[in-house]
Amino acid sequence: MTVNGYKDRATTYAREVVSGKVVAGRLHYLACERHLKDLERSLKNDPSFPYEWRPELSENIIDYAETLTIAEGTEPRPLKLYECQAFDLGVPFGWIHKTTGYRRFRRSYKTMARQNGKTFQNGITGSYIAGFSGYQYGKLFTVATKKRQARLAWDEIAKFIRTDPDLADMFKIQDYKSTITAINTMCVIEALSRESGLDDGFRSIFSSIDEIHQHKDNSIYKAIYNGTSSLAETLVSMITTRGNKLNSFCYEMDSYCISILNGISIAEDFFVDIYCINDDDDPWDESNWIKANPILARTESGMEQLRRDAQTAKDMGGMDLRDFLIKRLNVWVRNFENVFVDPEKWKDGGVKKTLDDYRGRSCWVGLDLSSGGDLTTTVLEFEDPGDEYFVHSHSFMPRGRMEEHIISDLAPYDVWEQKELISVTGGESDFKNDYKFIISYLKELREAYDLTFNGVAYDPHNADGILADLEDFGCPLMMITQSARFLNDATVDVQLLIKSGKLHYNEEDELLSWSMVNAKIVKNSFDEVKIDKEPHSLTKRIDPDDALIDAHTMILKNKQTELVNVESEMDAYLEAMGWKPKKEV
Numbered sequence: 001m002t003v004n005g006y007k008d009r010a011t012t013y014a015r016e017v018v019s020g021k022v023v024a025g026r027l028h029y030l031a032c033e034r035h036l037k038d039l040e041r042s043l044k045n046d047p048s049f050p051y052e053w054r055p056e057l058s059e060n061i062i063d064y065a066e067t068l069t070i071a072e073g074t075e076p077r078p079l080k081l082y083e084c085q086a087f088d089l090g091v092p093f094g095w096i097h098k099t100t101g102y103r104r105f106r107r108s109y110k111t112m113a114r115q116n117g118k119t120f121q122n123g124i125t126g127s128y129i130a131g132f133s134g135y136q137y138g139k140l141f142t143v144a145t146k147k148r149q150a151r152l153a154w155d156e157i158a159k160f161i162r163t164d165p166d167l168a169d170m171f172k173i174q175d176y177k178s179t180i181t182a183i184n185t186m187c188v189i190e191a192l193s194r195e196s197g198l199d200d201g202f203r204s205i206f207s208s209i210d211e212i213h214q215h216k217d218n219s220i221y222k223a224i225y226n227g228t229s230s231l232a233e234t235l236v237s238m239i240t241t242r243g244n245k246l247n248s249f250c251y252e253m254d255s256y257c258i259s260i261l262n263g264i265s266i267a268e269d270f271f272v273d274i275y276c277i278n279d280d281d282d283p284w285d286e287s288n289w290i291k292a293n294p295i296l297a298r299t300e301s302g303m304e305q306l307r308r309d310a311q312t313a314k315d316m317g318g319m320d321l322r323d324f325l326i327k328r329l330n331v332w333v334r335n336f337e338n339v340f341v342d343p344e345k346w347k348d349g350g351v352k353k354t355l356d357d358y359r360g361r362s363c364w365v366g367l368d369l370s371s372g373g374d375l376t377t378t379v380l381e382f383e384d385p386g387d388e389y390f391v392h393s394h395s396f397m398p399r400g401r402m403e404e405h406i407i408s409d410l411a412p413y414d415v416w417e418q419k420e421l422i423s424v425t426g427g428e429s430d431f432k433n434d435y436k437f438i439i440s441y442l443k444e445l446r447e448a449y450d451l452t453f454n455g456v457a458y459d460p461h462n463a464d465g466i467l468a469d470l471e472d473f474g475c476p477l478m479m480i481t482q483s484a485r486f487l488n489d490a491t492v493d494v495q496l497l498i499k500s501g502k503l504h505y506n507e508e509d510e511l512l513s514w515s516m517v518n519a520k521i522v523k524n525s526f527d528e529v530k531i532d533k534e535p536h537s538l539t540k541r542i543d544p545d546d547a548l549i550d551a552h553t554m555i556l557k558n559k560q561t562e563l564v565n566v567e568s569e570m571d572a573y574l575e576a577m578g579w580k581p582k583k584e585v
Helices: 009-019 026-043 055-065 083-094 118-132 147-163 165-170 219-226 249-261 286-291 300-316 318-328 343-348 399-408 413-418 436-448 464-471 484-499 510-518 543-576
Strands: 051-053 095-097 107-111 139-144 171-174 179-182 188-193 204-210 236-240 270-274 362-368 376-384 388-398 422-425 452-458 477-479 503-506 520-523 529-532
Touching: 009 026, 009 055, 009 083, 026 051, 026 083, 026 249, 026 270, 055 083, 055 118, 083 095, 083 118, 083 270, 107 118, 107 249, 118 139, 118 147, 118 165, 118 171, 118 179, 118 188, 118 204, 118 236, 139 147, 139 219, 147 165, 147 171, 147 179, 147 188, 147 204, 165 171, 204 219, 219 236, 219 399, 249 270, 249 510, 286 300, 300 318, 343 484, 343 510, 362 543, 376 436, 376 543, 388 399, 388 436, 388 510, 388 543, 399 413, 399 422, 413 422, 422 436, 436 452, 436 464, 452 543, 464 477, 477 543, 484 503, 484 520, 484 529, 484 543, 510 543, 529 543
Parallel strands: 107 236, 107 270, 139 188, 139 204, 204 236, 362 452, 388 422, 388 503, 452 477
Antiparallel strands: 051 095, 171 179, 179 188, 362 376, 376 388, 520 529
């Protein structure tokens, strides 16, 4: 395929995946589909999408890669990219901002099974940016928890240079210092690790962060990413195979990236590609293995290796089975029973309705009042005919905590503020929520849309200071005990409504969608359930979910009360007519 006379291998490959010509897992399919949808948005001059596709820029790095020589093996051989590699290399470099001309993607996340060239690809990208991006005196890093791991991508770059006489003249390798200097640009590539003094303040035009499933927390990512904020162009490239530690930075990042591919979270600066089998795939079916092994499974020797590993996993079970699923099929070994919301089912509930469609209506209010400077949310829940519901959500956060939470939560609160999904209150020195903003917001909303509040359900935590203000609304208040016994019915009912497509929300509410897929189900000893964050996670916010379930709890409790009242009135009527119903003993 050519565009304006240029080859476009990345787009050609994406079309082949989406058309079904190339076998691919669902998440890799979504990465290709995202590229094609973005092309349509660009061609239609979508005002919310200020980027354009320049295939010649994509082809530049692809062509560069295929001038390199692979040194490893019995003898050197020319590098020839597989088409999936051309896609992953070309897409981050082909998209630019229409006005500035700078590259669109500042972050990337790629995960696939072992021995499929992840680190090898970052070696190509690092040497290309250092020598041929035009940037002078830039810093580039290969980063990991340990120096030995950090040296892997650095060594890939060094091997390319040492094997190519032309590159050898353009770069100076200082092995003892773990640095490579591009002579024409004076850009320096350095291997860094936590154990060798990695800290804040690194302004890198490219960083390869390797095997993030081994990272205990997000501190390395934060140290690198924080240093890029003043740069017009950068690329923080995370590469990994998945693992089994669900209480980890890698799992949180992976979940966020899946939300991006599903269209639930919007991060236009983030390139994501995930190669793995689908949740419902048979792990022993050889035809599925290429989904996680787009390179290894294309060779007979690679398939033989996968067959041997699969047989060992079958025979041994236990740790060998776990390792096969993780390292060869790139899946998280986890229990799916604790998932609160299926992202696809949730996405199906998105509609184009807004509060304008509910003028003059009555609704139930749910409040989740967080402590300190975390997210605080209010939800309005409207009842529609046919046992259907519409949810409007709005959140609050003090401005003094926003920048911190953008990084720690991997959430674009600044973008959501522009879209009026969150009110960021106070000034830069305000670090605590002022709940008066919430009361004012609810009063303004009630007046602007002529709403009637049937009741307000609130979490008693942190509510003491505003109870008098809530009473001014002149409707019943309900304190929602945050226990599985009290919340079970509403939690299960909300789950069923989502599964049946009866709970709706404005499809543009990215913050609500982000929080819904963060929630997990926890049970008590009686198998009663409620939602919670991933265990030990401090950054997967579920405050809108809590506010929704608080409101829905009040709805269900009210219906139960109405049922009791109707039965009592019927008994009184029958007695007045001379018939006395038998009382249960």
